[in-house]
Amino acid sequence: MSASYLDLRRSLTARDRSLHEKVVTLEEAAGLVRDGETVGIGGSTLSRTPMAMIWALIRAGRKRLTCARGITSSEGDWLLASGACDHIVTSWFSQGIVWGVSKVMRHHVENRIARFDEWSHMAMGLRFRAGAMGVPFLPMRSMLGSDVVGQRPEAREMECPFTGDKLLLVPALNPDVALIHVQRCDAYGNAQIDGLQFLDIDLAMAANRVILTTERIVSNDQIRRAPDHTKIPFFAVEAVVEVPFGSAPHECSNVYEPFFEHMNYYAPLVNGDPVAGMAEYLERYVRAPKSWTEYLGLLGLESLLEAARNGRSVSNA
Amino acid sequence: MPDPDYTASELLAVMSSRLLKDGQIVFAGVGIPLLAATLAQGTHCPGLTILFEGGVIGPNIVPGKLPPSTNEQRCTIRANMVLASTDVLLLLQRGYVDVGFMGGAQIDQYGNLNSSFIGDPARPKTRLPGTGGGNDIASLAHMIVAMKHEKRRFVERVDFVTSPGFLRGGTTRRDSGLPAGGMYRVVTDLGIFGFHEETKRMNVVALHPGVSFEKVEDNTGFRLDRGHFESTERPSARELEFLRKLDPDRLYTA
Numbered sequence: 001m002s003a004s005y006l007d008l009r010r011s012l013t014a015r016d017r018s019l020h021e022k023v024v025t026l027e028e029a030a031g032l033v034r035d036g037e038t039v040g041i042g043g044s045t046l047s048r049t050p051m052a053m054i055w056a057l058i059r060a061g062r063k064r065l066t067c068a069r070g071i072t073s074s075e076g077d078w079l080l081a082s083g084a085c086d087h088i089v090t091s092w093f094s095q096g097i098v099w100g101v102s103k104v105m106r107h108h109v110e111n112r113i114a115r116f117d118e119w120s121h122m123a124m125g126l127r128f129r130a131g132a133m134g135v136p137f138l139p140m141r142s143m144l145g146s147d148v149v150g151q152r153p154e155a156r157e158m159e160c161p162f163t164g165d166k167l168l169l170v171p172a173l174n175p176d177v178a179l180i181h182v183q184r185c186d187a188y189g190n191a192q193i194d195g196l197q198f199l200d201i202d203l204a205m206a207a208n209r210v211i212l213t214t215e216r217i218v219s220n221d222q223i224r225r226a227p228d229h230t231k232i233p234f235f236a237v238e239a240v241v242e243v244p245f246g247s248a249p250h251e252c253s254n255v256y257e258p259f260f261e262h263m264n265y266y267a268p269l270v271n272g273d274p275v276a277g278m279a280e281y282l283e284r285y286v287r288a289p290k291s292w293t294e295y296l297g298l299l300g301l302e303s304l305l306e307a308a309r310n311g312r313s314v315s316n317a
Numbered sequence: 318m319p320d321p322d323y324t325a326s327e328l329l330a331v332m333s334s335r336l337l338k339d340g341q342i343v344f345a346g347v348g349i350p351l352l353a354a355t356l357a358q359g360t361h362c363p364g365l366t367i368l369f370e371g372g373v374i375g376p377n378i379v380p381g382k383l384p385p386s387t388n389e390q391r392c393t394i395r396a397n398m399v400l401a402s403t404d405v406l407l408l409l410q411r412g413y414v415d416v417g418f419m420g421g422a423q424i425d426q427y428g429n430l431n432s433s434f435i436g437d438p439a440r441p442k443t444r445l446p447g448t449g450g451g452n453d454i455a456s457l458a459h460m461i462v463a464m465k466h467e468k469r470r471f472v473e474r475v476d477f478v479t480s481p482g483f484l485r486g487g488t489t490r491r492d493s494g495l496p497a498g499g500m501y502r503v504v505t506d507l508g509i510f511g512f513h514e515e516t517k518r519m520n521v522v523a524l525h526p527g528v529s530f531e532k533v534e535d536n537t538g539f540r541l542d543r544g545h546f547e548s549t550e551r552p553s554a555r556e557l558e559f560l561r562k563l564d565p566d567r568l569y570t571a
Contacts, residue, residue, distance in 0.1 A: 044371060044388040044402065045371075045385075045386045045388040045389070046385060046386060046388065046389055047371070047388050047389050047390070070402055071386075071388060071449060090447070091447060091448055091449050091450065092446045092447045092448065092449035093446055093447060094446035096385050096386055097347055097348060097385065097386055098385050098568060101443075101445060101446060102446070105444065105446070106443065106444050109441075109444040110441060110442075110443070110444050116444065116447075118433060118447040118448060120448050120449075120450065120451075120452040120453045120456075121370060121402065121406060121448070121449050121450035121452075121453060122403060122406040122407070122409075122410070122450065122453040123453075125401070125402055125403025125406060126403060128403075129403055140410065141410050141456065141457060141494065141495070142409075142410070142452055142453040142456035142457055143452055143453075143456065144456065144481075144493050144494035144495055145456075145478075145481050145484050145489070145490060145493025145494060145495055146452055146456070146478045146479065146480065146481045147433070147438070147477045147478040147479070148433070148448055148452055148478075148479060151438065157494070165494070166493070166494030167494065168494070195390050195393055195399060196371050196372050196373070196388065196390070196392075196393060196399050196402075197372065197399070197400075197401050198371065198372065198388070198401065198402050199401065199402055199403060201401065202401070202403065251389055251390060253389075253390040253393070254390065257389070257390065257391075258385065258389065260385075311390070314390045314391070314393065314394055
């Protein structure tokens, strides 16, 4: 038995796993993440990104984080340009297909200010899943033969002992902390997710601890009325923060769509000049506002209502 | 070329939709693949099922509400099922998927795709966004790739194999541990291309109306064998009308 496996178990058993309240403020939650830690980020691309938590980590001056996510969008720009993160582990990193290639990503990676480790999307998923399963790796049949695998000495090829098939083994990824934004959870951290779950459940169970942000905190009675909707159990969760519009300008399924107008303003600003454009953006939207509410105010009431109207329309098609 | 009454992107979407068959399960990226699969559903493939990487089985795409990626709520509208991204990707590995369908930035004579680096990966001239699920799809399913036909995109050897085609040709794909799938067709604004049964080099299957073999040669960075090939039929009014209703803001068909 490897020492790291026992360490992994120990950090869970050392924790208070009783059903207790763990609601904190955004600032308090940011204080739970330490410089240099590996942070798993929930959601994917423009969806259920824990934007408010990332916003708070940047404001708290976090440094040297390694951030892992299935697919990375503009939150990756924020993390690199703010200096909070110098290492991204992901399958794809740009703002979104409709906005082209992120010049912020290019600037940091091409000038070796930050590292971008590329894995296939399924490899990212299986790495979190292996972490969630408490095994050191999982086998898979993609990435083989490509140059992606050549860049990843952490992955190993092996011959299956049963069939002789060539397989790729990808190592478990157990982040120090997972940041996950959900539609609702109770004060204990029982989290319910609507719509796409992405890699979030495996991520939550793989991580040493989970910080949840949520559109709203509901009663434990409400959770118990529909326990089949609960996707992350309370005992995996360290802290709960209620943050309405906590994924803005990205979306939170059934609640709001992406703030497309804001993204259409953001992408050319930061791609036009990845240094000055990003500095201007971070100052204006991340550092200057006194609160998340004030940040939402900068996005504008009209945009908020538009995104919310579009968000609710998904179940009305 | 292209004919003034349709754009190159519309041509790509129409020509690739015609390659899909009713009853197939298609793993589609956004952009042209999504438009083409939806067009196929609306014309000759009513029983076609779309899968999205975000974790969606069988969505209904709403005209004018095209998703910005395969990971937003628009992808889930009236779907049959949503599941974890890992689990939808594992359907490829299990063998449920007939066609993987995506766009490409750079392709070579063996159908290898690059979306990671331009130039030397150790000192890249350009760092591109990376594979996403592209490597998984290309490793595990038969592929249709839709892309613009330009010399700088059709190269003898890609700078980096992000998503495997037939690697170095012959049996190299199978020998690398990829026994299933492989490139089936590359659809461009000039024609439709396939791969030789043994050498696995790209060849011409059909050219679009008004396109000469010489024009294709001029826009291709490697030697293409001049074998027998056919001509495609121009996009019909019905196909174009369907596409324009689907993407009225020309998000993907400009």
